Amino acid sequence: MVRINSAALLGSAMIGLSSAAGAGTKAEYASGEVHHRIMGIKMAQWEAESEAGLMDSARYPELGYTPCVDGFAAAIPGDVNNTFRCRNIDLYHFLSHEQLGSWGGRGSSSWGWTSADGREFVAIGQYDGTAFAEISKEGKLVYLGRLPQYDSIGSNWREIRIVGDIVVIGSEAIKHGVQFFDMKKVLDLDPANPKNFTQADLTGHWDELPVGRTHNIVVNHELNYAIACGSVGGNATIRVRDELPCRGGLIFLDISDPTNVTSPGCAAGDGYVHDAECLVYRGPDARYYGRDICYGYNEDTLTIYDVTDKNGNVTNIISISDYPGAQYVHQGVVNNETWQEYLFLDDEFDERDAKVGPMTQGLPTTHIFDIRDLENPVYTGYYAGKTRSIDHNQYIVGGYLYQSNYGNGLNVLDVSSVTKDPTGAGICEAGFFDIYPEDDEEEGGGKVQFAGSWSSYANFKSGFVFVHTIERGSFVVKMTSKECPKAPVCNADNCLRALRANSVPGRLEESVEFCGNFTTRQRTEESLLPEYASKACVENNNKKPVERVSSACACIPTPVVPELPRTTTRPPVPTVLPPKA
Template sequence: MSYIKLSPQSGSPSKCGRRVGQNYKIGFYLKTAKPGQDKKHLPKAEGSVPSQARDKSETYIIEYRPAMVRFASVAVVGSAMAGVASVAIAGSKVDYQSGAVHAHIMARKMEHWKEEEQAGLMNSAQYPELGYTPCVNGFAAAIPGDSMNTFRCRNVDLYHFLPHTALGSSVGRGSSSWGWTSADGREFVVVGQMDGAAFAEITQEGKLSYLGRLPPHSVPNMWREIRVVNDLVVIGSEALGHGVQFLDLKKLLTLDPARPKTFAQSDLTGYWNGLPSGRAHNVVVNEERNYAVAVGAVAADARGQMIRPHDLPCGGGLIFLDISDPANITSPGCAGGDGYVHDAQCLVYRGPDARYHGRDICYGYNEDTLTIYDVTDKTGNVTNIISISDYPGATYVHQGAVNNDQWQEYLFLDDEYDEEFATVGPMARGLTTTHIFDIRDLEKPVYTGQYAGKTRGNDHNQYMHDGFLYQSNYGNGLSVLDVASVTSDPTGAGICEAARFDIYPEDDEEVGGGRVRTSGTWSSYAKFQSGFILVHTIERGTFVVKMTSKECEKPASCSADNCMRALRASHIPGRLEESQQFCWDFTRRLNKDATKVPEYAAKACGSDPVQRVSSACACIPAPTVPVMTRTDTFRYWPTLYPTPTAS
């Protein structure tokens, strides 16, 4: 049986109208109609959608009957921004439930990526292999004098870069990625591409050594999600008919990089495809309890468009996979009580809420809410929802991470599209924003504040490791945040950026220092013992970087010399504002051109004006990033998946 959201008033699926303490259960009945057969006279049979449901000669209709969904708490979080209404703004509740918001976002991405393809940016063969390059004075100049291969950075050195073509892909277009460490300490990466997943080893020198690839189980697709549980890689995709692939990564240990291997589907350790149309937006794993979860599994119409019928089995929610025997993977049930789940973090609960200690908890990022589930019981498809919360400006609740797996007190959440659509807080200026929840009471999460980056850009994925939050923020690249202060100051005011590496220099000179668009890095992985960090990108390929320090930036040491006085000259109307704009523009690139220094500064800064003015600019406050002009509003977009052309 399967479970969906249910309104107590009407019996129809809804996120509205729920009352705490009411229990519902929904079991589905299947009717099968042969061509020409009258559907009204078919018998009803309780069970699961059979594998032959993909047979186009039959029509399947799913009906729901009452059975069980439990809600512990439904909370609309009080605003941490005074006077601001707490509401998801990209669309109405119905728009989220129907999938219209998700379809809109995915179509926007596809339109943008099509533009990048037409501009030649998706041809990864044009991006050269890059070797070790230290970060010096805020830049890693991998190719001196080439602004497109000079990367803004702080406390991060570049060790290696390989384009998608060097990682076996004819199409490129990177997506998710993950890492694996073998029993003997070797470090490997698995990176998603439109035409499959590539495998590489990170050598002791920090270089990528390409080993082979696993093609998709069906057609190419941009969305390919990857996780690792123990020695097993789990790969899902939005591609129709793809299912979930499982491969024992120990098979990589004997591969020869001189002869990269293309795995066949017969090489898989396991495969499961009990999904409505073979597609899942994401896959999740619980390493401690050794299970996997497919989320965001929706149906598709005859043209391949996403559809979310209200009676979809499991509602696009958490579909649990028993992987104890990888060769015979089964699903004991699902939790669809809050509908579509975009991503989740599933952990054994350890934290201050004694009611849930030791239980299996999933933190669900459900498009317009943070939904916390107790998934200890994965059989019988009973949904136990602990709480449902939102926050000011919620637009597309995308992904997140708790501050400490071993003591879960706070949660960091990224909203993929609040920078584009929200009109409150730092999101209104398009600044990458991380939202903070106090989850010490799982039944009553409290929204406590946010951390805003200094440049414009969408956020995407983030993970905790050793007390630091590693973020892949599209065009802003890798950002490493020191979040230790959140336990004493949950407003986020004490959070600071310890390191960064901007892998997308194309937008560095935009207003706000970046572009609110889905270009750049999709994912990163920072859990290697060696300290090497994988940064995987959409257009270019894969970077290997390493931090040189985890110290946050300190205020610049400023001396009131002639150079500084010239830039700040308060007796000259408008001079400070002029200098602010000059410094912003001048320092966005690695600049050695003295002719770009304005005359008033060149005269005052002496014989080495570039060096002197660069130092002085560190003491000039950056211009305020203005509120972003919105040129687009929510609307319905088609979401067909065209077959890509090889780059």
């Protein structure tokens, strides 16, 4: 039975919110028009960044260990574009795309692998292939070599997952297919002489996709299979979903013998699947305990499948759900693989186009579903980030939600409260590392754009977190604490009194605006202080005026991020993607 759950029926979580038109009509989602538009916007932006030199690896030097001190990691002191906003996370190392062997740059997906003897490696998606690096015990990235793209051109989209020792690589490029590569081949490589692998080094290659492209790769680690999803037909400029047997849905890959990959069938019943998480179900819904369940992120819905039977093109859909303001249901993750009760979901277009909820402010919004009844998921609430950005990918490690949120970089959320308070009100940010300082002084602390971090991997025993970016390259960071922020201690000294003086009309409002701008960068110049602060915040107890003002600003109300303008008309797809025939 398929249960369809509409946001209009979701109860108390919807108070103050209502359903609003998504990024297109149902037919426009089904045809691929919505996805075509989003890809066009991304490509137009990346081409503009390239023309502005932001994709040039030469502008991004290698960076070494830099602690996060007073909210900033100043990797190059005085250089605003190499000083990163942070909390509870230190920088250990950064290498550019060029230093990771790429001529094309443009980072995408990445995944981690731990060898049998405990060494930690990453497979790194780039325009022109997959780079391999080891993370040393000191947190250094050691470049070892690369596997080139299977196609002749390259792609902005390269998706990577690892099952056991086998890395599975898909791409949006025509004729790419799915590559299978044994990570053990990198164990003995000499970093002084990086290895350029060839297609002959592949363990296997599956070439039965409609035209060789797939938007995403999904794996079930426990059951040892893979999925190609978002695989459509057409050519380099036209994407076609109609009349395909799998319609861009879940294409199952039997990888028990990675030298001879086969497909037993696909699940096409709800059409295109952008991403999915497939797990053996362990949770309170006894009807499905032990079944193979896929949580599908299907552009305009959360669709839950029972994929226990993968033979033949048969689809068993358990439920289909939407939520208020849904624009492009992108990716998500359950709260606990061993007891699946709640699900966190990101929407890649709601910060830009949604007309309800905190997304209208351009704040990255994590949506929460109660999935204790798989046939009737319930939207229970959300968590909104603090600075403007778009959310992209997220994973649970040890009860913490690690998010790659484009310009915000890495955000780590403590989501342990959700089982007791599923509204999201108890979620807090345990740490963050902003890898894209270029937009820090924008209104709202960032820009709603597809720039910055694409992916991250946090499942290393060492605690190192790998963060991969589109423009720059790759970061290795590590959390120093997972303690959520506490309310600042606000001593009403002369400095703080001056900033919020009620006796001066408009003074508090002036200070709110000043502090909102002042704290976006690491400041040292006293000349930046307003006269009233300079006079009141003189050096005291060895704290210089700038330090005293920074402390006082923590006790001033945070500026409200205003709503972004929304339009009722949708612009045409940028011409960087030729129009559909």
